[in-house]
Amino acid sequence: MGLHLLEGAPTSTSAAAGPLAPKPAPLPAKAKRVIHIFMNGGPSQVDTFDPKPALAKFAGKALPIHLRTERKTGAAFPSPFAFKPSGQCGTEISEIWPNVAKHADDLCVVRSMYTEIPNHEPSLMMMNCGTLIQTRPAFGSWITYGLGTENQNLPGFVVLCPGGLPVRGAQNWRSAFLPGAYQGTHIDTRFTEVDRLIENVRSPYATSEVQRKQLDLLNELNRGHQRGREDSPELEARVQSFELAFRMQMEAESVFDIRKEPQHVRDAYGDTLHGRQMLIARRLLEKGVRFVQVWHGAGQPWDSHAEIKKNHSRLAQECDGPIAALLTDLKERGMLQDTLVLWGGEFGRTPTVELTDFGSNFGENGRDHNSYGFSIWMAGGGVKPGLVYGATDDFGFRAQEKPVHVHDLHATMLHLLGFDHEKFTYRYAGRDFRLTDVHGHVVKDLLA
């Protein structure tokens, strides 16, 4: 049943069915599109969605358990933030998320996530591509490969990241061995002009009237060339791709122009970098883009090795309002039910304080990476709302109750999108590859 494409087999792409033409999911699906709000750098679970009062008892003292992470950590470090029960469901959420907390009844919080290595690079690869190091396609590439995209005038997999590239750069949204059409399109949302957002999307030379005339001439010349070559659909495909590009210029221009939104919507998101980028994300989803990944920023902003209180408050403050606005907006538009929202980082942080050490940490009062346990949440798209699933140990160090590996998360998300993660494969280099490699189990309890 998998969507096989024989390595080396001719990949004919007729004009009608380009590589991104929409395809139905092989199985019944609850979610049609995905937005991954990526807190790159790794938010601390004990400061966000996993309250651990027991840490207070050990404040400044060694914990009974100690796990080895990238850098040396010391005594227990209780969260400087208060948690309160939110919504009908009473999920406890840190005070740094006042607006997201209002959506507690929509959230499906997983507190027992774990991954494999407490370093950014492999964990980013695991979260985005289901592998620690090797070259594998990104989640978004798999999805656009499997489902195509609804709007042929826009890329199917869009990556919003303000200020430049995150760690590992484009490897996070690579199509790898899948055709290049499934690669994520990175957009630096620090810019506001559309031609800086998408490469070559606007002509510096010609108005669209002039371009129309150029295309008419081009079509005329191409028709002459096609005579006697009618058996080559790829000639017509290229003709059509110019027409598509011509329309895409206008579509792209309009989708990134948030001034087209009513004032109250723009106010809800806020006129900040994160507000604007989240609003663009919603506009993309609404226009039929299959997979949107929204990064917090270039580098690894959530990597608070020092001053967790100051840094985590600031970071959450930047995106709390926009994320809440997105959830409200999706709901009001009736899109939340079939849009799968994923929030989280590539791993979590230690409940212990990181020690200052030249070369590894130049500051104080921070936390190290933690691959043993962390939290994510999902919303919409067929996940069970108002749920808290799994648990870490008493101190938030390691996933203990119902642990969920990143592969399990991927398997579950694929399930929601209408794929059996074991059968959704691509033949490459003699093997049928899967997003989940040879791992992963659908976590049924997370499904609505």
Next chain:
Amino acid sequence: MFLSGVLSALLLPSVFAQAPGSESLAFFESKVRPVLAEHCYSCHSAKAKTPFAGLNVDSRGGLLRGGDRGPAVVPGKPDDSLLIQALRHRVVQMPPGRKLDEAQVAALEAWVRMGAPWPEEKAMEAGPVKADPVAGARHWAWQPLRVATGRSIDAFVAEGLARQGLKASPEADKRTLLRRLSYDLTGMPPTYEEIEAFVADKDPQAWEKAVDRLLASPHFGERWARYWLDLARYSDAGFNNVRFPYAFAYRDWLIAAFNQDMPYNLFVERQLAADHRKETEHLAALGLLSLGQNPPRATLIPDKVDDRIDVVSRTFLGLTVACARCHDHKYDPIPTRDYYSLYGVFVNSQEPELPAVVDSSATPLDGFYLPRLEQRMAAIRAYKQRRTEEIRAELRQPEMLKKYLRATFDTRTFTAPQADSLAKERTLNTYVLKRWRAFLVTEDGRQFVAEATRDLDAALEAWAQRAPKEPTEIPYEDFGMVLTEGDGNTVNNLRWAWDRIYADYAFRTGAKRAMAVTDAPQLEQAHVFVRGNMNDVGDPVPRRFVSLLSKAGGEFRQGSGRLELAQAIVDKSNPMTARVWANRVWQHLFGEGLVRTPSDFGIRGEAPSHPELLDELAQSLLADGWSTKKLVRRIVLSKTYRQTSGEQPAARLQDPENRLLWRMNRRRLDFDAVRDTLLAASGQLKREVGGPSFSLNAVPAEPRRTLYAYAERERAQMLLKSFDYADPEQHTPQRHLTTVPQQALFFLNSAFLGEQARHLSRRADLRGGRYDEAGIGRLYRYVLGRVPTAREVEVGLAFLKDRDANSAPPEGEAQRAAWYYGYGTLDADAGKVTRFVPFRFFNDDRWQAASLLPDREAGSASLTAGGGTPGDDSKRAVIRRWLAPLAGKVEVKGKLSQGFGPYEQRFHLSNGIRGWVVSSRQGVLGKWVIDPITKTEKFTPNETATVETNLEIEVQAGEFLDFVVDSRDDYESDEFNWAPQISLNGQAWDARKDFAGPRQRPLTPWQEYAQVLLLTNEAVFVD
């Protein structure tokens, strides 16, 4: 079959009366098997040489049968199961020395309670499908080559066609043929003149002459090297975007190898083992191995080696050996042991600290770079030395001594992997503990164990006082084994800083060194990693070739064994190498190989369309002394190659994919050929062969051939991606061309197309400024190599006429820009800027002298909106120039600043900078110096040194103010900020806000028309 299945189900114990549900099996696979595999298999599995206590826990049978103490599991009864008791440390203590997590034990307990469900054994052992040994042995690809017959290519093809009642197509016209041949052999179109000359040549040998001319072209090597670069996952930069300083030397070597028609067997051997042969001039060939994945962590070495195994086995052998990393290959007869045999070869092949010298002649830049590099390298060594000593001292602290002595005692009966796990558990260093365990076998060690067995605490006290020196005397070379995270980061950062300077040196002085590899000084024995897990070490395996293709024995004995590997690959008894290469050559000439899975000739690959022909080609390759050019020549001289790509409706119905070759395939140019074609049409293409890479992103475009474009793994360019360019991360046997609108956007809107349209329109100059048939004719000849038809002229003229009538008059020359960006010389004594060279390229929001930094002459000199980087010395200072448009009083405000990070501060990476404001009329108006901030404390945040650069002066119209920054003769870490604001007579200029790249002006109608021709299908498809 059915009956035996029923019977075995009946004979199973009661809990298995029903097959275990998928839920419980899922639980087993996720929660139970991984725990057993990780913590128990190394001693208690069929893979362990002799299972400890006779117990195997890698099968249900093994657990039920149990070991010396009886059954380990009683299904449904955890309290009666020895396994659970042992994990709870009740009866025996397992795993030795430590306890599993409560959650893990609970999971195993729950599993036993469920009845210990286990998936059917057979399916388990080898994965879902077991390679079928019979079918495997018979597979076509590993049969010996058929005996050469001397039959022609056309005879084989005709035979295949005749069987289906089909016929080949007639020979294509000469125009089409030469265009096809030029692209296939050189990746570039023929010129109009070349086509005309060929058409006019009535010599019956005309085709041979054209073939030989193009085979002899230096551009043949460029085109075919590019194909090879796809296979070799070529990248100019590796981890963290740090450049491989001499990657381009590998590319140059490939070009030369193809141009010289290096025999393919030597071509293979040199890429694997030029160092073994001590062939200095061929060391760059080893780039195939050295330019791969290079993650800087010891735990990722298996992935790095995997990358080598994958590239080598698929490129040369068409075998997907990497599939056998975790289990035997599921389809092909490649056991996991073969994978680890090759692992042994590549894990023992390392990149030396410095690239190998190929050409030791001096360059003018040696005096500038070499002492600096030496000094930096000395600082890295000194840091490692000092830290090694500190770590030794830490290990001599009595508390540390006691910890390691205790661990030494506790692990006295352990295997090495067990000792490693205990070390990890106690956060001790596994390597240091290994050194300590060597103490056990000494006289003193035995004494210590004896004492410790009597009274552990007393023995620890006593031996901490007289501990042996040896375990803690960490040799300097083993610093990597004991460093802390901070040390690792520090060394990596210093090394990367060094690499950046070194790459600058390499890019400015050419291919004087090679990214070679050498054998490890001490060879490491490779073991199978059970299920690919490096912590689960299985049997040792010798270094040798894949068993499928090798004779018995055949262990490699010379160092890493790379030379022997190469020899085995090109050994004539191995049919794969010649077949795979012959097929690739065919693929590049026809668009598809005879085998359409060019890097997978295994059972899951596609069978050849013409097996006899493939063997005949492979035989001719061997008979011609592995000459690639002769093989190419043989193929392009065939009638099969010279057919038209025209339609035969009946044939298409029968063989829609043209597997039988009833015509030539119509092909679309790949990105390299497209871009080179556009440059050739516009007359801009530079034809020099070889050299360091340029950047595709710069404006204006550097008109070098596309294969020289800089490629890096971590910044895949969307442009290249959208054109299905080879991914520099992985072996790419074939580019699968898709058609997406992003490609059309590039043709319509990119700066590159605009530039080429302008150049082309200028080249086909409109004499007298009137659109006419002659002008259109010139454009057609440049772009399409032919004259236009009457109809084409007609529609062209109509377009031009319409556009001319409706286009706005060309925009008047805008107000002369106030800012200029360049570098040059400040003569401080004379108070003058004596040389100003404008920057030519704009790339990534930066003005610079080359499309890709460094420039040979100007080095890293460059300017951004808010600042810049100076070049080497005062002759290469960066200059932001402001032109006063009128006379008056000028007020200049600004801040010159430089940031210093912790490494800059602690390791004195920068010596600071100097800034001046110099007037063309009045000389030096101001001078400022920024001295470096240096600190050595542990806790060193980023710091910035800033000076104010405010001035008030009178200027005259046309006077320049130059904002000059120089590096004080050491440009490292000299990125600065300086964005002055200027006011004059109520007008204001702001360096940051006014900063812009080259302006793109609208095209004229004539240029619009030229662009359309560049966009036509005819220009990018080949019949």
